[in-house]
Amino acid sequence: MLRYLLSFSLLLGMVMPGMKVLAAVEGSSVNSTTSSLDQSKFVFSMRVSTQWETGYNFEASLTNNSSETVKNWQVEFDYPYVVNQAWNGVLVTGGNHVVVKAPAWKSDIAPGETVDFGGGGTFTAKQDDPLPTNVKINGEDASVDPNPDPDPTPQPGGSVTIPAVDKDGTAMQLDLQLNKDTEFEFGDADKQYTVETNNPKILNVSVADGKMVLRGLKPGRAALRINNGARFIGVKVLTAEGNVPGLPDDYISIGSVSEDSPADLGFWEKWGEGSKAKRVDVRYVYLNGGAGKNNWRTWGNKDGDRCSRFIQNSLRLGMVPFFVWYNIPDGGESYTTDLAHIQNPEYMLNYFKDLVFMLKMCKQYAGNEMVGFVLEPDFIGYMAQNSGKTPEQIDAQTEMAYASGALAKGTDPEFPDNLNGLVRAISYTFKKYLPNSYIGWQFNLWADPAANVFTMIVDRGKTEEFAGKITDYYLAAGVNENTDFVSIDKYGYDAGGAGNGWFFNAVMWMNYLRFCEIMHNKTGKDVVLWQLPVGHINGSTAVSPYTEQRFADHKNVVKDYEDSAPVFFLGDTFTAQGSKMDAAHFMQSDSDTHVTVSGSNITWGSHMDKAKAAGIKTILFGAGVGASTDGVGSPPTDHYWWITKVQDYYKSIGK
Secondary structure, three states, X not given: OOOOOOOOOOOOOOOOOOOOOOEOHHHXXXXXXXXXXXXXXXXXXXXXXXXXXXXXEEEXXXXXXXXXXXXXXXXXXXXXXXXXXXXXXXXXXXXXXEEEEOOOOOOOEOOOOEEEEEEEEEOOOOOOOOOOEEEEEOOEEOEEOXXXXXXXXXXXXXXXXXXXXXXXXXXXXXXXXXXXXXXXXXXXOOOOOOEEEOOOOOEEEEEEOOEEEEEEOOOEEXXXXXXXXXXXXXXXXXOXXXXXXXXXXXXXXXXXXXXXOHHHHHHHHXXXXXXXXXXXXXXXXXXXXXXXXXXXXXXXXXXXXXXXXXXXXXXXXXXXXXEEEEOOOOOOOOHHHHHHHHOOHHHHHHHHHHHHHHHHHHHHHHOOOOXXXXXXXXXXXXXXXXXXXXXXXXXXXXXXXXXXXXXXXXXXXXXXXXXXXXXXXXXXXXXXXXXXXEEEEEEOOOOOOOOOHHHHOOOHHHHHHHHHHHHHHHHHOOOOOOOOEEEEOOOOOOXXXXXXXXXXXXXXXXXXXXXXXXXXXXXXXXEEEEEEOXXXXXXXXXXOOOOOOEOOOOOOEOOXXXXXXXXXXXXXXXXXXXXXXXXXXXXXXXXXXXEEEEOOEEEEOOOHHHHHHOOEEEEEEOOOOOOOOOOOOOOOXXXXXXXXXXXXXXXXOOO
C-alpha cells in the first residue's frame, strides 16, 4: 500500500526553531548586535530540524551583510551527513560536498537580507547539530554561525498603545458587541493615525481626533492594521447573545498552513484590497516531534514557545488558530512505530504530560477564543490497515492518562487499555482542559487493508463501499465521543506525487466528496478537509492582480508542482497546455461536476456548493510534504494564485 510521506517532511521550507534570523526579508534589519558574525560579509546558518531512523531534514539560511546585492546566489559546503534533496534552492551537487543554487523565484540577496532554504538526506551515525565546513557563497568564504539561536519570539501587538485595551501595546485581540459603536482612544491622541481592516464585511472602522471607532456588523473575526503596520490587533465580533462566534455556518471557511517565520507573517500583514486582500478564516501549524524531549516544546526561546507564539500571531491577524496534534509518532511514523509507542508506558506517560501542558498554554494565551485541532493523522489508519484487529483488541497504555495526572480515577471516566479507550481518553482530555477546543480525528482514504486509492477513487461504487467500511472502523475506535468534527486529507501534492493517480480530475474529486459525505452521514459530524495542496493546473487564463499578467505555469519541480484540488473547489479556466496530464483527463465530467469546454479552454466551476452539501465545514489548504507548492510566504511559490482565488471566492458569496 502506498503510504504518505508526511511525518517529517511536514516542516520543510520554513524557518525552523534554532534558526537565527539575522535580517528580515525585504532588507529590513532585525539584528542590532555587533558580534563577529555580524561583521562578516556572509553568514551561513544550518541546523538539523528533524531526524528519524535513517534520515534527517535541515534548515539553512545565508545572510548578506555586504553593501552590494548578491546576484544568482550559490552556496557550497562540506557536511558529515549525506544531502540528497533541497527545497527553496536547487541541489546542484549532493553527497558530503554540497552545492545549492538559487531558485528561480529568489535569485538575489539584497544588502542586509537573509534567504532561507532547506534540504535533507541520510546518515550512518547521528550527531548533535553537526556544523558545515568550508562554506563559500558565490565563491567567497562565509562565516558559520556555531550556535544558531532559536527563532526570536515575535514582538506581539506593536508600538501603538490603546489604553482601554493595554498599556504596552501587547494585547492580541479585542471583543466587540454586535451593532454597537465602541470608541477607543490611542495612547498619544495628538498623533495622526490610520487604521485598516482586512475584513470590512464584519467590521466598520473610522478614525478621527486620536480616536478609533469600531462597529461590529456581524459575528466573525478581522484584523486591524494601525499606522501601516506599527501595530496589528485582532477583533472578534460576538454574537447577539454575547457568545464567541464559531466557524461560519453559511459558507465553507478557508484556512492555510502558516509558520511564524518572517516570510509567512509578512505575507499576511501585507494585505491589499479586493483580490489582494489575503484574508482567510483559519491558520494552522503542526505540533509534533513525539513525546518527551526534542519535540515541539523545545522549538523556541522558552518551553512551548511554538504554541504560544502561534496563538498570539493568529489572534492579532484575525484568524482562528488550528493545530495538527501529531505526537504518537516521533522521528518517523509507521504502524510498527505507532503501535510500539501506544504500548510503551513511559512514552504514553510523557505524551499525556505534553498534552496537558499544551492545553493549559492554549487556555492561557487564547482566552475565550476557540482553538482547533486535527488529531493524530494516519494513526488510526495504520491500525485499521495493518493490525488485523478491532480497536478493542489492540492494547494501549491508556492507564498513563491517570498516572500522568491528566485524568483522575474516581473523578474522570475510566477508559480501557485499548485503542478505543486511548482515543476516547485523548478526546476527553482536550475537553477537560480546554472546553472551547474544536477537535476531530483524521481519517485516511487508504485505511482499509483492501483499499487501493487509485482504483477506488475512479469507481463511485468502490468509493462508497470503502468509505462505509473505513468510517465504521473509526467509529469503533471511539472518534465520535467528545469531538466536534471528522477530518480527512489528500496526498500532499499532485503532479509531484507517486504516479499520476494522485492528479485527480473533477469526476475523481466528486468521488472524494462522496467519501466525505458518507463520513459525515455515518458520524453525524461536520467534515474538515486538511492538507489540500495549493498549486493550479497549468494553462490558467486567470490574470494576476499582482502582475496584471496571466498566472505563470508551474514548472513541475520541487516547490513548483501543479495540483488540481484548489481548481476543483475554487474554480478556474485553463487550457492544460504544459500540464503533466493531457486535456482529455481534465475534460472528464458527469452530471455532478461543473465542467465545461469551449475550444481549447476547460472551465472547472467552483464546487464549494457540492462540498457544503457533502457536510464539509472547513477546508485547510497547505503543503503535506516539503516539496509541495507553497501558497504563503514572501513570495509564495504559486505566484499568489491560491490566495487570489480565495479572495474571489469570498467576494462571489458576499463574504
